[in-house]
Every structure is written in structure tokens, then in C-alpha cells.
Amino acid sequence: MATILSQYSTTGFYNAPVSKGLMGCMFLTCTALNVPLFAHFRKYLICKLPDAFLKGEIWRIASAKISxxxxxxxxxxxxxxxxxxxxERRYGSHKFASYLVASQxxxxxxxxxxxxTLQWFSLDLHTGGFLPPGPYGVIFPLFVNYLFDIPRVAQTSVLGVPITGKTLxxxxxLQVCSTSPATAISALAGIVAGLLYxxxxxxxxxxxxxxxxxARxxxxxxxxxxxxxxxxxxxxGATLELQRQEQIEMWEQQMMMNRAREMRNRPGANGAVHPLMQNFMGRRQNNPVQHPPPPPTEEQVQTLVExxxxxQRVINALQTCNNDVNTATHLLLQES
Known part of the structure; x- marks a missing residue:
């Protein structure tokens, strides 16, 4: 975990305090439950249906979703x-928190x-009606917005299957919901809840x-x-993989620029441009002068800034894409 979040661990939660607090609470509660001193609290995460209703322990339904x-x-x-x-950056912390509570x-x-319903039909997929512990209702509803709102950017393919920045x-x-049939049902319920919201x-x-x-x-x-x-x-970029991809592309372009300078500075180069830079630099020289598009609206700019x-990158991307938000998002996720 430390390796994956090493570079952006301190700044990655800018304008996302709810996500930061939620992630911290998940670590604290799960770590505490695995410490012998607090291991006895695990019994409060156990919820068996319909016994929770018959014994008047409905609170166990909520406690089972804590960690x-x-x-x-x-x-x-x-x-x-x-x-x-x-x-959270896009909706705002208050609206994002409301979304998490509602989806849970x-x-x-x-x-x-x-x-x-499964017990009514004598189908036992929950080992006797036990509710799987964990905040599935917080995580899996967000996959609905992730599917519809985050662009699909193809990076490579393996055996004909496209691998994108969203694949991981x-x-x-899939790793979280594949533990048991019960967790798969919890994940499916979360996706349905995301669609309902x-x-x-x-x-x-x-x-x-x-x-x-x-909230205040x-x-x-x-x-x-x-x-x-x-x-x-x-x-x-919007995700860690996209941030890394942008950084790698920026380094590659810097290396190409440095290599071109070295070729020009060599004796006898006569200012010739290295072949590696011809396609990179030729596009701008060959493009005809065009009139700039109308300035984007503040709503379009704010949507991408959040x-x-x-x-400034958002404004430039919108002007390049004739103020089309979807195309500008795709461009911002790929450019360096």
C-alpha cells in the first residue's frame, strides 16, 4: 500500500476529506479488530437474519457494516x-457524504x-443467514458512476482484450466481491443501489x-x-494509473527534447532535427492557423476542475475540443 500511494499519499486527497476520513476509519477499525486487546469486539459484527429481528437486535444490521x-x-x-x-471533488463533500449514506x-x-427471500425458498447462500461484514454499500454503488462518468481510455490489449486505465x-x-456467494450478493445489491440513486x-x-x-x-x-x-x-489525472502514465509520457518527451538538442549541438549537425522529433514537431508547423473557438462556460470549466x-489545462483542453466536455476529459487524461 505504501509503495502504491508513495508519491501522492499526502496530496491525493486534496478537496476529498470525506474519502480520506473513510479510508482512515477502515484501516483503524480493521486493524483494531485484529489486535488481541480488541478482538472481542468482533462479535458485534455478526448479524444473523432473521434472528436479529426476532431478538430485537436490529442494530446488528448496522454494526455489521462498520468494518x-x-x-x-x-x-x-x-x-x-x-x-x-x-x-467527491466533482460533487462536493456534502453531496458525496449524502450519496454514501444513501447508498449504504x-x-x-x-x-x-x-x-x-432466499431463506423463504430454502436457498442457503449466506451460511445460515449471516450478513457479510464490510461497507460494501459504500464502495460498490460508486462503480455505477465510475462506469458512466469516467471515460474509457484504451492503453493496450492482451489476446484481443482491451486493457484500459479502468481495468485495475x-x-x-472483483477481488472484493469474489470471497463468497454472500459477498457477491452484497456487491450486486450495492450496484443496484447505485442505479436507484x-x-x-x-x-x-x-x-x-x-x-x-x-455537514457544517x-x-x-x-x-x-x-x-x-x-x-x-x-x-x-483522475486516478493513480493515469497520473503515472502522464508522468511517464512527460519524461519521454523531455528525453526526446534533450536528445534533439544534443543532435543539433553536435559538430556538422547544421541545426538538423533528429528524426525522433520530426513527427512530434511537424504537427504544429503543418497545421494552418485557425480562429480560436468561443470561450468555454464557467460550468464546463468547473466540471473538469472538480x-x-x-x-488552465482545462480551459486549453476545452478550447482545443470546441468546448466538448467529454472530448476534453479524454484529452486531459492522455496529455502530459
Missing amino acids: FVDTKDLVCGSLLIYYFRVF VLTTVLEVLTIL TYLLG RYNVLYVQQLPWVPGWL GASATLGRLLASPPPPEGPS MGFDR
């Missing part, structure tokens, strides 16, 4: 939260109904999942603790 108990799920789940922090509630309701994220989600079924988006006074209180008390400094100038891109 993962498997270290593998913890690591994969934390990485997914880190990748999905772009949505909807996922839990769907899980409980699914378990009771999907593989991490996205399409505002039963007007779930209008419900006050996180009241304004609570959390911002005043925990905001400074969870705040992160702005990232330095450099790669600012995804973590630099404002």
Missing part, C-alpha cells in the same frame, strides 16, 4: 476509495430482503441523508484534521 474483517478486502476496498475520491442504506435494505479498478472490485428512483436524491447542520459541524470540527494541501504542479485537473 471489513479480512485484510485482503481492507486493502482492495481502501484502494477503491482512493480511486473514487474524484467523485439502500444496499443494506436490498441485502436483508435478498437474504430473507474493476479487478479490485443515479436515476432518482422514489426521489431518493431529495431526501436529507446528511442534514446541513451536521463536521466541516468545522473535522475539516482541518482531514484537510490536505493542494497538489504540486504536475500530473493531475475532477482534479488544473484550471
Whole structure:
């Protein structure tokens, strides 16, 4: 984990305090449950249906979703939260927190109904009705927005199968939900909950999942603790893989420029341009002069800025793409 997040661990949560706090809580709770001193608290993560209703222990349904108990799920789940922090920058912390609460509630309701329905038909996929512990309702609904809102950028292919910058994220989600049939059902319930919220079924988006006074209180008390400094100038893609790709491309271009300078400075070079730079430099020289497109609207600029891109780069990309947000997003994710 430290190796993967080494360079961007301190600045990667800029404008994403909810994601930072959620990821920290996941680590603290799972680590504490694996310490012998606090191991006895694991019993509160056990929830068996319908016994929880019959014994009046409905609170166990909520406590079962506090933490993962498997270290593998913890690591994969934390990485997914880190990748999905772009949505907090885009929606704002208050709206993002409301989304997480709503999706967790909807996922839990769907899980409980699914378990009771399976028991009604004498199908035991939960080892007797035990609810799988872990915040599946926080992670898997975000895959819906990740699928529809983050562009698919093809990087390579293996045996004809395209590998994109989003492939690793999907593989991490598959790793979390493949532990057992119960976890797969939890993941599926989370995806359905994400679809219900996205399409505002039963007007779930209008419900006050996180009241304004609570959001203001959390911002005043925990905001400074969870705040992160702005990232330095450099790669600012939406995910860690894209940041690394941008940085590698920038280094390659710098190496090509340095090699071209060396060739020009050699005796007898006569200012000739190295063949490696001909295609790179020839495009701008051959392009005819065009009138600049109209300036982008502030709403278009703000949409891409909240995804973590630099404002000036966003304006340049929108002008290049004739103010098309989707095309500009694709360009920003690929350019250096």
C-alpha cells in the first residue's frame, strides 16, 4: 500500500476529506479488530437474519457494516476509495457524504430482503443467514458512476482484450466481491443501489441523508484534521494509473527534447532535427492557423476542475475540443 500511494499519499486527497476520513476509519477499525486487546469486539459484527429481528437486535444490521474483517478486502476496498475520491471533488463533500449514506442504506435494505427471500425458498447462500461484514454499500454503488462518468481510455490489449486505465479498478472490485456467494450478493445489491440513486428512483436524491447542520459541524470540527494541501504542479489525472502514465509520457518527451538538442549541438549537425522529433514537431508547423473557438462556460470549466485537473489545462483542453466536455476529459487524461 505504501509503495502504491508513495508519491501522492499526502496530496491525493486534496478537496476529498470525506474519502480520506473513510479510508482512515477502515484501516483503524480493521486493524483494531485484529489486535488481541480488541478482538472481542468482533462479535458485534455478526448479524444473523432473521434472528436479529426476532431478538430485537436490529442494530446488528448496522454494526455489521462498520468494518471489513479480512485484510485482503481492507486493502482492495481502501484502494477503491482512493480511486473514487474524484467523485467527491466533482460533487462536493456534502453531496458525496449524502450519496454514501444513501447508498449504504439502500444496499443494506436490498441485502436483508435478498437474504430473507432466499431463506423463504430454502436457498442457503449466506451460511445460515449471516450478513457479510464490510461497507460494501459504500464502495460498490460508486462503480455505477465510475462506469458512466469516467471515460474509457484504451492503453493496450492482451489476446484481443482491451486493457484500459479502468481495468485495475474493476479487478479490485472483483477481488472484493469474489470471497463468497454472500459477498457477491452484497456487491450486486450495492450496484443496484447505485442505479436507484443515479436515476432518482422514489426521489431518493431529495431526501436529507446528511442534514446541513451536521455537514457544517463536521466541516468545522473535522475539516482541518482531514484537510490536505493542494497538489504540486504536475500530473493531475483522475486516478493513480493515469497520473503515472502522464508522468511517464512527460519524461519521454523531455528525453526526446534533450536528445534533439544534443543532435543539433553536435559538430556538422547544421541545426538538423533528429528524426525522433520530426513527427512530434511537424504537427504544429503543418497545421494552418485557425480562429480560436468561443470561450468555454464557467460550468464546463468547473466540471473538469472538480475532477482534479488544473484550471488552465482545462480551459486549453476545452478550447482545443470546441468546448466538448467529454472530448476534453479524454484529452486531459492522455496529455502530459
